[in-house]
Amino acid sequence: xxxxxxxxxxxxxxxxxxxxxxxxxxxxxxxxxxxxxxxxxxxxxxxxxxxxxxxxxxxxxxxxxxxxxxxxxxxxxxxxxxxxxxxxxxxxxxxxxxxxxxxxxxxxxxxxxxxxxxxxxxxxxxxxxxxxxxxxxxxxxxxxxxxxxxxxxxxxxxxxxxxxxxxxxxxxxxxxxxxxxxxxxxxxxxxxxxxxxxxxxxxxxxxxxxxxxxxxxxxxxxxxxxxxxxxxxxxxxxxxxxxxxxxxxxxxxxxxxxxxxxxxxxxxxxxxxxxxxxxx
Numbered sequence: 001x002x003x004x005x006x007x008x009x010x011x012x013x014x015x016x017x018x019x020x021x022x023x024x025x026x027x028x029x030x031x032x033x034x035x036x037x038x039x040x041x042x043x044x045x046x047x048x049x050x051x052x053x054x055x056x057x058x059x060x061x062x063x064x065x066x067x068x069x070x071x072x073x074x075x076x077x078x079x080x081x082x083x084x085x086x087x088x089x090x091x092x093x094x095x096x097x098x099x100x101x102x103x104x105x106x107x108x109x110x111x112x113x114x115x116x117x118x119x120x121x122x123x124x125x126x127x128x129x130x131x132x133x134x135x136x137x138x139x140x141x142x143x144x145x146x147x148x149x150x151x152x153x154x155x156x157x158x159x160x161x162x163x164x165x166x167x168x169x170x171x172x173x174x175x176x177x178x179x180x181x182x183x184x185x186x187x188x189x190x191x192x193x194x195x196x197x198x199x200x201x202x203x204x205x206x207x208x209x210x211x212x213x214x215x216x217x218x219x220x221x222x223x224x225x226x227x228x229x230x231x232x233x234x235x236x237x238x239x240x241x242x243x244x245x246x247x248x249x250x251x252x253x254x255x256x257x258x259x260x261x262x263x264x265x266x267x268x269x270x271x272x273x274x275x276x277x278x279x280x
Contacts, residue, residue, distance in 0.1 A: 025070045025231045029222040030198045034061035035215035073233040074196040076104040103236045108195045116236035123239035126247045133203050144209045149187040158182050185212040
């Protein structure tokens with residue numbers, strides 16, 4: 001009789017655990033910032049304009065995102081922003097592929113993602129598989145708020161920072177970008193047993209709370225587990241469906257068009273050049 005009771009208890013515990021795991025939900029809030037290297041080459045730009053431009057560029061990269069998740073799915077999107085950075089009359093700052101209405105859906109179980117992106121007023125629906133990352137789990141630990149986090153890293157090849165526009169040297173503009181190796185560092189907490197993380201970072205045995213990727217920093221500022229109102233994770237479905245490779249090709253073409261548009265024409269150089277370098 002004792003054995004039968006023990007089996008029943010174990011079975012009920014397993015069922016209860018499975019149900020809890022299935023219903024487990026949460027919302028994490030992240031803030032991003034990026035160090036921006038700005039080199040201005042202008043004979044007519046005064047110090048006040050210079051400082052305003054640097055401030056606006058930094059503000060452009062200071063954003064707040066929410067990650068809604070359950071055991072298998074997550075949705076990552078930026079909180080609404082009412083104002084757009086601008087420096088002064090006739091000048092505004094726009095970062096390619098940085099639409100505030102973008103939505104990133106990931107399904108860890110099926111290892112796929114769907115990203116709805118607003119690029120220059122056109123909506124794309126990027127669908128592809130999640131690329132596996134060979135994380136190296138370390139023993140170094142620290143607390144982020146009340147959560148004990150552990151360090152994990154991986155390396156990847158990235159383009160070196162380069163001139164974005166207004167290059168007078170056509171050969172330099174069109175040459176193949178130089179590559180360099182970069183180490184990405186993440187801090188995850190096993191206390192929240194999901195494989196999710198902000199943006200395109202995931203795959204660790206616990207929620208990722210902090211990421212250092214070059215000069216980009218993503219840090220969690222708030223976590224709400226099992227909120228009173230049940231979350232609904234919705235996969236985005238609007239936009240022209242493309243693969244990640246196809247979307248990257250479209251972005252590369254747009255970047256070249258912008259560089260050509262802003263490149264000073266020969267014989268029409270008035271000395272008003274703005275050279276922007278974004279590092280990391």
